[in-house]
Amino acid sequence: MTRATLDKKPHEVATMFDDVAANYDLTNDVLSLWQDRRWRKEVAKAVNARPAQKVLDLAAGTATSSLPFAATGAYVVPCDFSFGMLREGKRRHSHLPLTAGDATKLPFKDDTFDTVTISFGLRNVVDTDAALREMYRVTKPGGQVVICEFSQPTWAPFRTVYTEYLMRALPPVARAVSSNPEAYVYLAESIRSWPDQPGLAARLQEAGWSKVAWRNLSGGIVALHRGFKR
Template identity: 65%
Template sequence: MSPSRASLDKLPHEVAEMFDDVARRYDLTNTVLTGGIDHLWRRSVARAVAARPGERVLDIAAGTGTSSEPYADRGVQVVPADFSLGMLREGYRRRPDLPFTAADAMSLPFADGSFDVVTISFGLRNVADVDAALRDFLRVVRPGGRLVVCEFSQPVVPVLSTVYDQVVLRALPAVARRVSSNPDSYVYLTETIREWPDQKALAERVRDAGWQQVRWRNLTGGIAAIHHAVAPDRPGPLS
């Protein structure tokens, strides 16, 4: 059973079950729904992460590992983590060489300072407590480490904003019925996109969680955005 409405009080087990249901055709559905733009966005994220061999990358909400593969293929140590066991199983079936790990973004099962980079793509809006997650991302990254968040955002061109809201988002559930194994879940996902904060508001939340040098770059006119941040050189108390 998938949640019927997006809200600030998401039930994690319901969201996990929803992703379990869509795991098998999730990547295909995303490609169809975005017209293939998702591949361009993921390449932009990989460039923003700029991981080098020898660095450790934590890829949160990695799903089936599609977002993790570019790092692994370049010899970067990457840990794909997700709270959906269905996604992890599908990912391991495809790429048994990757260390898929079950993880709750709000309470990660990793030691302090374990990673050089934490990244999450199109998953932060599905976390029940976004601020707690951002603080825990900071905990597991080394001092001076990096955060890269890619998420749906608010189009910055008025005409694009209208078309996106009135045409694209309204059409997503109907298109999903043709390609997804659980089309009702895309009603929920569409609502999370509409409720998600804009670029500036998300940047403020990242900064409030303790990250520094917060900035963002729009993708496709602001339909999505990549937020960058850097951990303090010396760890401070977490609130």
């Protein structure tokens, strides 16, 4: 079994996700107590995709996250760097243009997309700042970025309980439902080490994004950040 380290070497992370591709969506449902479906609905509302718009869905995995955008009539490109995830996604959703790509070196021209979005994937990128700059580059002027990522609960007592869940309860549950439970130990550690809401907002601004704001979901377990390209 493969487990990435917090150094986030790209080949380690990609291989880890290759290993969990088959049961990835089910495992996420169980570990989040089915809250991930609600979070993705909030992402869809924030993206507000419309017919003829172009949406880039980064870290799309099996492309489950791309389906709500495609349903609006928008042209959505699911992009991921795990070939295992892409193969599983193509098997399930052959009509979507799944694309292999590294978030730090996106294979798209400047000013291509109306919206770039990434859910639960930015913290796994080896260079967060480079990825934010690349997202800015491929977004059209006036376009937006929407980032849904695990964050820091805002109520201190709940934050303590949540941290205990991540490191104690999550691995045993993952062993029951995942094809690679060790991967979820890494994922728990990566959540704990991720910047809080203002920290990520500052990095978005440093990458060039304007009007940066965020909204907490589930008490801050997840935060939805948004920014616009001038």
